[in-house]
Amino acid sequence: MSPKINKLFLVLLVVLLSGCADSRTLERMGLITTRGYDLTEDKQILVTMVLLQIDPEAKEQTIALSATADTSKGARSKADLKSPKKLQSGQLRVALFSEEVVRAGLINLTDTLSRDPAISDLIYLGVVEGSVHELLTQKTEGISDTSQFIYKELEQNIKGEKIPSSTMQEVMHDFYAPGVDPVMPTLKGGNGEITITGMALIKEDKMVGKINTQEAFYLKLINDRFEAGSIELSIDKSEFDIPDSEETPEKLTVVIDTITSYGDIDLINKNNLQFELKVKLKTRLLEINQAYDLKSPAKLEKLETKLCEKITSDLEALIEKARQTGADPFGFGEIYRKSVRGSNLTSAKWHKMYPESKVNVKVDLEILRTGVVE
Amino acid sequence: MFFKKQQSLAPDRIKKETTDDKELIPVSKDEFISIMKQRLQDGADFKTKELANGFTLVFLDTLTDKKMLNKDILARLGGISATPDEALKSITVSSTSKQKYIEDGVDAILKGAVLVHSAGYPVIISAVVATQENRSLTKPETESQVMGPQIAFNESLATNISLLRRFLTNANLCNESFTVGKQTNSAVALLYLKDIADEEMVDRMRERIQGIEIDSVMDSSNLSQLIEDNSMGIFPQMLLTERPDRACSWLLNGKLVVLVDGSVQVIGAPQSFMEFFESMEDQNVRWQIATFLRLLRMFSMVVSVFFTPIYVAALTFHYEIIPQTLLVPLGESRSRVPFPPIIEALLLETMIELLREAAARLPTKVGQTMGIVGGIVVGTAAVDAGFTSNILIIIINVSALSSFTSPNYMMGNVIRILRFPLIILAGFWGFYGLMFGFCFLLIHLIRQSSLGSPFLAPFYPPRFADWRDSIIRLPIGWTNYRPAQTRPLDRKKYRARKTKQ
Known part of the structure; x- marks a missing residue:
């Protein structure tokens, strides 16, 4: 045989002997879109999997399978016994954990999710108040596909800058990075609704506290740059010369829309662990609930000052609350590690230092436009 | 070295049977x-x-x-x-x-x-006192365009050369004549512009034409297969045109043009891969439009070759990459199909090829029914019968449509055929197979040459100055250099400043 034929023969041999790759044809796969983890009484994990139902004749768009096992993968192979299609996690969008699970520590579960190459790093993680299994299996009128509903709800609010983003990539990063703790949104079902109630504060991998959505907004204000979020603020109206009457509300409430925001943390004293948090906000006033003369610059300035004070005190309260729980979602530890040379900060070390830290909050708020108000 | 040895051989071979x-x-x-x-x-x-x-x-x-x-x-x-x-x-x-x-x-x-x-x-x-049995000159059929001269070559060598001479009134236009084919004794002419075309290329072309030993040459497409650098490859390395203005633009860029008596198309060489996606009309419309059209043609080539294989690979191996909103309609339409995606795709691609081939072979009057057969029977009924998924119908249609956008018929055929091995690779090994096929094609293309000059010219070897008139077309004032691929003796076409007035 000539060398050319030899080469061809070799290629043919490689092709024929290797055979086809292991195929995963779409319609034969059970595509898991949401996974939920609960803790059973005997400390096992109850895994609920919502599958996308690919059958034009089926009434329901999804099927929920659940299985109890010691590990997440074990539960999947148990659930395989209940499914006509091979269960696959490649289309996973949301992983939900019950509060119980997160309070016990969730790193083993998220770790197996992040190891699986088929699972995207951009899936959303969430904490459910109550039972995840109930939430995912509940039949609600008007919600045809609970898992999609939750996914869209989380996505919409994260993109709309209502709550901080909590993709698996971010949670895992915050977990492994010393000096910052992850946060995850909390969800609550019932009354035909699924509501985002706030954020879970997590220390190491255990949930230690909760903040509400207003505080979640402030958390985002510190950590990220804003472009679209808006917030409602209520301030005491006694200092404004607004005529008091029975009909008008007791508090002056304004809705401001952030045009840009900028948060900056500096370590100003490394021995006393004193940080300075500067927040700059450029906003637009969207709505005000009482008659207030916005045309007068002096009055507008007064409003600005009052709003500043309000935000400052809110931020201080949030930081204090987080410090009480021991979780540091703001990343003060990272600033410390960055600013102090050779600090060799570890997560454990920082969690010991964190309760002693002090934060000075400085807010600079500017109302650029009020034109939207009548 | 290799080249000179060949050259000394060539004259002996033709002078052998002279006087004796x-x-x-x-x-x-x-x-x-x-x-x-x-x-x-x-x-x-x-x-x-x-x-x-x-x-x-x-x-x-x-x-x-x-x-x-x-x-x-x-x-x-x-x-x-x-x-x-x-x-x-x-x-x-x-x-x-x-x-x-x-x-x-x-x-x-x-x-x-x-x-x-x-x-x-x-x-x-x-x-x-030979009779002039000639068709009169007609409009270009395969390369028809809205703007530009509406004249095509015909079967007479003399007429074709006269057309070229009329477009290029230049004493430097060299015309060499050869006789090819032991039985047919067809007249072949090699045309080039002296002082622009590279001497070495002319020698090479002359030697290739003289070196042919064959009984007949019926058409220039025959001849081009004989004088190509790599007759085994799937990509044509020389381009045919029926437009005298296009042949002239080649001559002006330092390329060589070969005419065969009895053939309506002339051969141009050396050519680059990009030239197959250019149309003469690109020079006649404004540069923004020409650039858009060229990019569109490149894009459609990629779509045509890779769209169906990507579908097959995604459905067989990589369900992760399918957007979730597409999953349900895709899955539902697939759940009725009894075949795996590779069989489904090959089946439908074959059907499209059957339609195309049948339409090409039928007389024009009967050919119109093909559209109806194709549209109704294959399109609607195949989906209703659960033969294929309707998303695949869309994909196959788009890729078939894209393969028609290639201005060159030969390249269009190559694109048609290339899809099949890629579908098989995608169906067996998913994206790994697809990438393997893509790399194989790329390496193959890089290895090709056209008359000894690189086939993938302005990209590999990179000649960024020549990109101005290859994948895009910049205004005429910017494209005042001849492409380096032809190694022209005179690089400069004109002074840029003069055209910008």
Whole structure:
């Protein structure tokens, strides 16, 4: 045989002997879109999997399978016994954990999710108040596909800058990075609704506290740059010369829309662990609930000052609350590690230092436009 | 080195059969007629005419123009003394010559000449009075376009060269003539612009044409397969055109043009891969539009080759990459199909190819029904019957449509065919197979050459200056250099500043 034929023969041999790759044809796969983890009484994990139902004749768009096992993968192979299609996690969008699970520590579960190459790093993680299994299996009128509903709800609010983003990539990063703790949104079902109630504060991998959505907004204000979020603020109206009457509300409430925001943390004293948090906000006033003369610059300035004070005190309260729980979602530890040379900060070390830290909050708020108000 | 050795061989090969074994013209009239008759196999159209004063005319009835024969030869030869010199003086045909050998006489008679034999002389006069059986010049069919000259080459070599000469009134336009084909003796012409075209390329082309040993060359597409760098590859390395303006633009860029008698298309070389996606119209529309169209054609080539394989790979192996909103309709439509995606795709692709081939073979009037058959039967019924998923129908249609956007028919065919191995690779090994196929194609393309110059020219080797008129087209003032691929002796077309006024 000539060398050319030899080469061809070799290629043919490689092709024929290797055979086809292991195929995963779409319609034969059970595509898991949401996974939920609960803790059973005997400390096992109850895994609920919502599958996308690919059958034009089926009434329901999804099927929920659940299985109890010691590990997440074990539960999947148990659930395989209940499914006509091979269960696959490649289309996973949301992983939900019950509060119980997160309070016990969730790193083993998220770790197996992040190891699986088929699972995207951009899936959303969430904490459910109550039972995840109930939430995912509940039949609600008007919600045809609970898992999609939750996914869209989380996505919409994260993109709309209502709550901080909590993709698996971010949670895992915050977990492994010393000096910052992850946060995850909390969800609550019932009354035909699924509501985002706030954020879970997590220390190491255990949930230690909760903040509400207003505080979640402030958390985002510190950590990220804003472009679209808006917030409602209520301030005491006694200092404004607004005529008091029975009909008008007791508090002056304004809705401001952030045009840009900028948060900056500096370590100003490394021995006393004193940080300075500067927040700059450029906003637009969207709505005000009482008659207030916005045309007068002096009055507008007064409003600005009052709003500043309000935000400052809110931020201080949030930081204090987080410090009480021991979780540091703001990343003060990272600033410390960055600013102090050779600090060799570890997560454990920082969690010991964190309760002693002090934060000075400085807010600079500017109302650029009020034109939207009548 | 290799090149020079070849060159020295070439002239010997054609001069081999010249003077030695040729037969002289006999002096006797009857002997001459019988030899000619025997040489031309006693053809039914072989005619002789004996004049009273000793001339004998021999010609092929089917190849000669009767009017010219009567007016310019017969009428002039009466009443003069029968010597070859007298005949040469009297005949009023522009192309006449003296012939000493029978072989030359046979060659001439086959080209439409009348041979005039004078009794007692071993020399004959040949006068060409060939009929001009030509189609009149028509509009371009395969490369029709809205803007630009509306004229195409026809089957006559002389007409084609005259068209080129009319577009390019330039004394530097060289025209070399060859005869190719042992049986057909087809005339082949090599045209190039002296002082622009690279001498080495001209030598190479000349040597390739002379080196051909084949019995017949019927069309320029035949010849181009014989003189290509790599006849085994799937990509054509030389481009054919039926537009004289396109051939001229090639000549002006330092390329060579080869014409074959009896062929409506001319060969241009060297060409780059990008040239297959360019149309002459790109020069006639504004540069923004031309750039958009060129990018669109490139994009559609990629879509046409890779769209179906990506579908197959995604559905067979990589369900992760499918957007979730598409999953349900895709899955539902797939759940009725009994075949795996690779079979489904191959089946539908084959159907499309069947339709296309059937439409091409049928007469035009019947061909219109093909659209109905294709649209209704294959399109709707196949989905209803659960034969294929309707998303695949869309994908196959888009890729079929994209393959039609290639301005070059040959490249369009290549794109059609390339899809099949890629679908098989995608169906067996998913994206790994697809990437393997893509890399294989890319390496193959990089290895190709056209007349010794790189086929993937402005990209590999990178010649960024030439990108201005390849994948995009910048304004004329910016494209004032000839492409480096042809290695032109004179790089500069014109001074840029003059055109920007």
